[in-house]
């Protein structure tokens with residue numbers, strides 16, 4: 250099991266760690282990875298939030314990248330989440346903290362993401378955080394090796410998040 254998660258905004262100095270976590274060999278067909286130049290640009294972009302999830306020992310155990318900060322439609326999109334040691338409960342605990350962080354920004358109504366339909370572990374972790382599947386974007390992702398993959402769209406609305414929190 251995991252202890253509490255503490256979230257921190259990443260700084261340019263954290264990009265090395267972010268690239269290391271997203272590039273774990275077994276993640277190749279599960280999650281995207283970006284070039285250093287893209288991370289350098291986006292970590293400083295006010296429309297994005299780069300969050301680090303630290304365990305109770307202070308070590309970085311996960312990363313999350315959000316897009317849509319300040320979106321006039323009130324939607325925040327989880328572009329990426331990756332955990333250093335998956336399957337131990339940290340990912341769902343970190344995502345719950347990320348969702349709290351996103352809704353605490355105020356004018357946010359919808360937190361959404363997509364994942365490969367084959368990524369059952371991610372789907373289960375997202376369900377545990379209250380996200381619901383809304384549909385499937387058929388062949389929406391062009392695979393580097395050729396062909397396309399289906400993406401499942403999941404979201405949690407502010408009203409649903411408030412109900413879960415008992416607000």
Ligand SMILES: CC(C)(COP(=O)(O)OP(=O)(O)OC[C@H]1O[C@@H](n2cnc3c(N)ncnc32)[C@H](O)[C@@H]1OP(=O)(O)O)[C@@H](O)C(=O)NCCC(=O)NCCS
Nearest residue numbers: 279331332335336337338339340341364369370371373374
């Ligand atoms: C997706 C990810 C962030 C989830 O974090 P995590 O720490 O592994 O998730 P948790 O351990 O909190 O929860 C995983 C759940 O999936 C379940 N699970 C594990 N393998 C599974 C599988 N093959 N099929 C279905 N469920 C599975 C676990 O049992 C657990 O559910 P439970 O608590 O009800 O038993 C993490 O696995 C990760 O970084 N994966 C690689 C990158 C990735 O896929 N990113 C998401 C891209 S959309």
